[in-house]
Amino acid sequence: MTPSTPPRADPAERSRAIVDAARRVAETEGWSAVTVRRLAAEIGFSQPILYRNFPGGRDExxxxxxxxxxxxxxxxxxxxxxxxxxxxxxxxxxxxxxxxxxxxxxxxxxxxxxxxxxxxxxxxxxxxxxxxxxxxxxxxxxxxxxxxxxxxxxxxxxxxxxxxxxxxxxxxxxxxxxxxxxxxxxxx
Structure with missing residues (x-):
């Protein structure tokens, strides 16, 4: 089953969770481990939700x-x-x-x-x-x-x-x- 974001999740809270997850993964495994797929799995959001918050993907x-x-x-x-x-x-x-x-x-x-x-x-x-x-x-x-x-x-x-x-x-x-x-x- 694909993870998804709770329907009422605040976009600012989602963005914060995504950025925090990126830092956490980078601090433990390096920036090469930071991918949209990995972040989605890490925080339980679907990849489209990540792209909705950050259209530029990983780079953004x-x-x-x-x-x-x-x-x-x-x-x-x-x-x-x-x-x-x-x-x-x-x-x-x-x-x-x-x-x-x-x-x-x-x-x-x-x-x-x-x-x-x-x-x-x-x-x-x-x-x-x-x-x-x-x-x-x-x-x-x-x-x-x-x-x-x-x-x-x-x-x-x-x-x-x-x-x-x-x-x-x-x-x-x-x-x-x-x-x-x-x-x-x-x-x-």
């Missing part, structure tokens, strides 16, 4: 995971309360986020999507996360273009460190020295 589901991931990252990267060092906060928080949420991080940065970065069409959660980098590297009197380039370089540096650390290509004994060096590179 992963995009939603990605957007939610950037929203969560933006929240964590937000200016620290009572702390004055935004740069150190961004460096430490970003790398901790990547380490704590490896499947989510992979979806955010390595999944092929239709989402465009660095344009007016970029979804707000992505712009909010980038805003934390921008605030961390901006200095009084700095030209906007220079600040954006520095923010992109900080983000790129941290992404490289996060990926190399995840694949155990960096010496863990050097972590504090590495973080200190990154911060020193970007101090205004």
């Amino acid at each position: 589901i992963v995009e939603q995971v990605m957007i939610e991931g950037f929203a969560a990252m933006a929240d964590e990267l937000a200016d620290p309360v009572g702390e004055g060092d935004r740069l150190a906060h961004v460096v430490h928080t970003y790398l901790a986020f990547a380490q704590t949420h490896p499947a989510l991080y992979e979806a955010m940065f390595e999944a092929r999507t239709r989402i465009v970065f660095a344009t007016v069409q970029t979804p707000e959660p992505l712009r909010a996360a980038f805003g934390a980098f921008l605030r961390a590297v901006s200095a009084a009197g700095m030209a906007e273009q220079e600040a954006v380039v520095r923010a992109e370089l900080l983000w790129s540096t941290l992404h490289g460190v996060a990926r190399l650390a995840a694949s155990e290509r960096l010496d863990p004994a050097l972590e504090q020295a590495r973080l200190g060096a990154i911060i020193a590179l970007f101090v205004s």
Whole structure:
């Protein structure tokens, strides 16, 4: 028998269940295990119900995971309360986020999507996360273009460190020295 959705299920609740199931499967088995068929079986919905909520199928589901991931990252990267060092906060928080949420991080940065970065069409959660980098590297009197380039370089540096650390290509004994060096590179 084909699973089906309860007739009165709220579309927002169905979407939430689908996205949560995608993250759960990815966290335990990797993104290759996330298929529409697998998600339907996982949550007891029929495949047509999944496509009704996400007409773009798996790719659209992963995009939603990605957007939610950037929203969560933006929240964590937000200016620290009572702390004055935004740069150190961004460096430490970003790398901790990547380490704590490896499947989510992979979806955010390595999944092929239709989402465009660095344009007016970029979804707000992505712009909010980038805003934390921008605030961390901006200095009084700095030209906007220079600040954006520095923010992109900080983000790129941290992404490289996060990926190399995840694949155990960096010496863990050097972590504090590495973080200190990154911060020193970007101090205004």
